[in-house]
Amino acid sequence: MADLPNTPLLDELEKGPWPSFVKEIKMAAKRNPMGADLLGQLEQSYREKIGHWKHGGIVGVFGYGGGVIGRYSDLPEKYPNISHFHTMRINQPAGWFYTSEALRKICDIWEKRGSGLTNMHGSTGDIILLGTKTDELEPVFSDLQKIDFDIGGSGSDLRTPSCCCGMARCEWACYDTMALTYDLTMHYQDELHRPAFPYKFKFKMSGCPNDCVASIARSDMSIIGNWRDEIQIDQDAVGEYADKGMDIQSDVISNCPGKCMEWDGKELHIDNSYCVHCMHCINVMSKALRPGKDRGATILIGSKAPIIEGAFLSSVLFPFIKIESPYDKIKDTVDKIWDIWSEEGKNRERVGEFIQRVGLGNFLDAIEVEPVAEMVAHPRENPYVFYEEFYEEDDGEEEEEG
Amino acid sequence: MVDVMKDRRTDFGPPHYERFLPPIIKENYGKWKYHEVLKPGVMVHVSETDAKLYTIRAASGRLISIDKIRMFCDLADKYCDGFFRFTSRHNVEFLLSKKDNVNPLIEDLKEMGHPIGGIGNSITSIVHTQGWVHCHSAATDASGVVKCVMDDLIEYFTEMKLPGKLRIALACCLNMCGAVHCSDIAILGIHRRPPKIDHSRLRKMCEIPNTVASCPTAAIRPATVDGNPSVEVIEENCMFCANCFTVCPSMPLNDPLNDGISIWVGGKVSNARHEPMFSKLAIPFIPNNPPRWPEVTTAIRNIVELWAKNARKYERLGEWIERIGWPRFFKMTGIEFQKEHIDDFKHAGLTYKRSTHLTF
Numbered sequence: 185m186a187d188l189p190n191t192p193l194l195d196e197l198e199k200g201p202w203p204s205f206v207k208e209i210k211m212a213a214k215r216n217p218m219g220a221d222l223l224g225q226l227e228q229s230y231r232e233k234i235g236h237w238k239h240g241g242i243v244g245v246f247g248y249g250g251g252v253i254g255r256y257s258d259l260p261e262k263y264p265n266i267s268h269f270h271t272m273r274i275n276q277p278a279g280w281f282y283t284s285e286a287l288r289k290i291c292d293i294w295e296k297r298g299s300g301l302t303n304m305h306g307s308t309g310d311i312i313l314l315g316t317k318t319d320e321l322e323p324v325f326s327d328l329q330k331i332d333f334d335i336g337g338s339g340s341d342l343r344t345p346s347c348c349c350g351m352a353r354c355e356w357a358c359y360d361t362m363a364l365t366y367d368l369t370m371h372y373q374d375e376l377h378r379p380a381f382p383y384k385f386k387f388k389m390s391g392c393p394n395d396c397v398a399s400i401a402r403s404d405m406s407i408i409g410n411w412r413d414e415i416q417i418d419q420d421a422v423g424e425y426a427d428k429g430m431d432i433q434s435d436v437i438s439n440c441p442g443k444c445m446e447w448d449g450k451e452l453h454i455d456n457s458y459c460v461h462c463m464h465c466i467n468v469m470s471k472a473l474r475p476g477k478d479r480g481a482t483i484l485i486g487s488k489a490p491i492i493e494g495a496f497l498s499s500v501l502f503p504f505i506k507i508e509s510p511y512d513k514i515k516d517t518v519d520k521i522w523d524i525w526s527e528e529g530k531n532r533e534r535v536g537e538f539i540q541r542v543g544l545g546n547f548l549d550a551i552e553v554e555p556v557a558e559m560v561a562h563p564r565e566n567p568y569v570f571y572e573e574f575y576e577e578d579d580g581e582e583e584e585e586g
Numbered sequence: 587m588v589d590v591m592k593d594r595r596t597d598f599g600p601p602h603y604e605r606f607l608p609p610i611i612k613e614n615y616g617k618w619k620y621h622e623v624l625k626p627g628v629m630v631h632v633s634e635t636d637a638k639l640y641t642i643r644a645a646s647g648r649l650i651s652i653d654k655i656r657m658f659c660d661l662a663d664k665y666c667d668g669f670f671r672f673t674s675r676h677n678v679e680f681l682l683s684k685k686d687n688v689n690p691l692i693e694d695l696k697e698m699g700h701p702i703g704g705i706g707n708s709i710t711s712i713v714h715t716q717g718w719v720h721c722h723s724a725a726t727d728a729s730g731v732v733k734c735v736m737d738d739l740i741e742y743f744t745e746m747k748l749p750g751k752l753r754i755a756l757a758c759c760l761n762m763c764g765a766v767h768c769s770d771i772a773i774l775g776i777h778r779r780p781p782k783i784d785h786s787r788l789r790k791m792c793e794i795p796n797t798v799a800s801c802p803t804a805a806i807r808p809a810t811v812d813g814n815p816s817v818e819v820i821e822e823n824c825m826f827c828a829n830c831f832t833v834c835p836s837m838p839l840n841d842p843l844n845d846g847i848s849i850w851v852g853g854k855v856s857n858a859r860h861e862p863m864f865s866k867l868a869i870p871f872i873p874n875n876p877p878r879w880p881e882v883t884t885a886i887r888n889i890v891e892l893w894a895k896n897a898r899k900y901e902r903l904g905e906w907i908e909r910i911g912w913p914r915f916f917k918m919t920g921i922e923f924q925k926e927h928i929d930d931f932k933h934a935g936l937t938y939k940r941s942t943h944l945t946f
Contacts, residue, residue: 196877197730200737203647203700205719205729212651222719229718229727230876233842237722239835247596255720271720275600282606284659284668291652291659300652304672307713307763314649314720326590332601348674351616352607353631353639353681360616362603373597393857397674400862401855402765439859439900464858468900470620489762491829492802494931497768497862531796532833 188213189224193231212300218315219299221263228259243270243318245325249378251335252321268317269299272324273310273336275369275376278362279349280305286331293327308386309346309397310336340532341379345369347389348396350409356466357391358409358479359507365389367511372518381522382529382538392475393463399484399498404535405518406484406498407507413476414456415465421472422452436465480506483514485521486536496536499544503558520551543570608669610639610683626746627702628688640682642691644700645711645736645743648676649719649729657698665691675711675753677704703744707751709890710743712736714756715763717775722835723828724758725775725845726874731882732756735773738883739890749897749906752890753854760827770903771886772850772865779844780805780824781837785816792834800833825931847872847882851889851915852904863904866912868919870926892918911945 188210197206209226213219225236241254253271260267274290290311294300299315306312311333316324325335336344345368348354350361368387369376375385388399391409399406426432432447444458445465454465456476466473483505484498505513521535524547529538539547548555557563604612614633621631624640631639646654658678662670665687670680678700680691692702704710712735715721717728735754742748755766758775766772788797797817798806805823809816817837819830830837849872853865868889872881889903896918897906907915916923929937 193877197733200733201701201740202733202736203645203650204733205647205649207699208647208649208651208654211653226718230730233845233874233876234840235718235721235724237720239722239831239838246591246594255722269720277600277606278603280672280674281603281611282670282672284662284670286601286606287655288659291655294652302650302652302655303648303716304646304650304655304676304678305648307715307765309674322590326594329595329598332598334597334599346674349671351618352603352611353618353641355618355620355631357616366600366603370599373599377597395855395857395862398765398768398855400857401768401853435899441859441861460857462857462859464900467858470622474620489757489760489765489767491761491827491832492800494933495762495767495864497864530799532800532829 188220191223191227194227216300217265221265225263245321248335250338250341269315272313275334275336275344276309276311278347278365279352289331297324308343310344337376339379340381340383342372342375343384343386345387348391350391358411359481361389361391383532383534393461401487407481410461410482411476411479412504413478415454416474418472419451425469439464480504486539488534488536493537500559524550608681623706626744627705629705640688642680643677643704644695644702646676646678675713677711701744706746707748708746709739709752712754712756713764715758717758725777726758726847728756728758731879734879734883748894750900750902767864768853768855769865774848776848777826777839777845779841780819780821781839784836785811788816788836789814791836797834800829846874852907854902854904860905867927
């Protein structure tokens, strides 16, 4: 074991009640010299207030175009053990459930062939194996495939789909998020592993409008569970909440954005035709209220972080569809979206930006989806309409003849 | 190479999740009826079959060693038949069918230095990025700032004394791998100087048309420098997004003197009550001050405590600000409203105040 470098600044981050990443790096450094050099370089970054990683470098494993992020130190002579320090993205099991047996096997591989450092997990959802050398990439993949773990996405490809825990541990899941995530991941293996898009494309599956995976903010296609019939009410349980001190009027009714609830002190009435499915009443009275029985999802499209045209939230594509295997409607739509976007999209243009450039109306034409009022917050305010249909002088006569 | 290519397969995908579900979850899949938060970091889900599943949520630093994962594995073996999971915000969760195991497991986790909490009206772990630990474009560190902020706000993780949920996220540059733009509080690393062009390397490393096209404000144009093809930057048009750097490694923006942190507030992704919202700029710039970033932790605590003291029950930070109005937010927090707060990108006019609905 190499001696640890002197790191007075980082040592400050071993103090305090929150788990310390410095302690984690020091633990890894006990078994692998990469950790010691990482500490040395990071201490230098803390001293100089600047990072010391070079930009990119293309590395990968045979047959895959993504999933490995090349990373090189810009001080390789000083920190030779992290001169290469590549990241591997490993496709997580849906819902991030594990057995200790499976994770121990990953740890064994990463002890032998990498730095011993990980992210559980990356922002997109993958298991991140942080730091290995170019020579070890193929052997890591070889070892991982023996325990059935495959590589995730990176670059201009389908990024690793991810989801909330859904029906596995949540009463609000309006569809089986884990089943859909697994199915889409398997169906689109080629798109996941070989970048062929203008830019990245993300799916995120949330089981209900609480959206625990932030699908509406950071996925090109957001599939958010919803229902279209009546909220299930257990009036006795509502009464219990009131008896235990909940102020139904102020805590529940006055927070309802649809203003569709009334409470007369005995019974809760909901005019479901005005319910906007926000989840607040269900969240605060989970014993008394449940989503309806006619469940499915709202499909939204186009969210992303700011680069390049600004941050977007996803907007409605299908107000409600049933989510049932083999998910043909989703796959047909996705295929059409990818066709037009791959053909017409500019380099580094996300689907949301593409839609804004060509217009949602034109985009809908291209993917053969009819416009509906649920797709907009309100109709246009400006009169600059690209009318495509108009009368010709003899239109009427032709119609009469026909 | 021969050895690793033997029996090689590709595109087999992740292992099926069913292999990792504990029996109680398999038996009650889709049958959960309701849940209750029993105490900070502990909840119980009750099934239509009357089965009860106890979840214990503990903080985890996201950047963890295999040693720590093995320790989690040991705990899972000891208390919950080897099953556990991670959340979308980097917490670790243990799933117990035996209630008697709840408190012993909590004690073991605390002993290991992993606080219990992050459920209900609390601050849960901070979604964050790589920072100086592993990224070339970071304008600040990620893990270090997160550690400092959560050390300071720990009481709001381990207790449930806030009006509603508060979600913090950190991205170490505008690429926002952490997609922080819809967080109650977003900590965002920013550059403030234009790219420094390395003309000698640019010729070899970058495609000039791609580099020019990458700029959202058309501030980059082709130029001949010392007789060689390169690019030039119209500096007054540069807004430091670093998209050019992503496309062309010879245009770094990193600058220790001018890189730092901006703070954004009032975003949310949940549809509960108010529709999802973007975070808005609260503090345009705080210099990097490692290792403890005291100006950042103080600024965030100030915002959190004002909201906690003044918001109505369930009101998220953005909902509270919308009710009281932004002028009052700036007055109450003592944050000076400056030119930088006014949007000047596309559709900026939509963010101007276009009514007389003002409070005095």
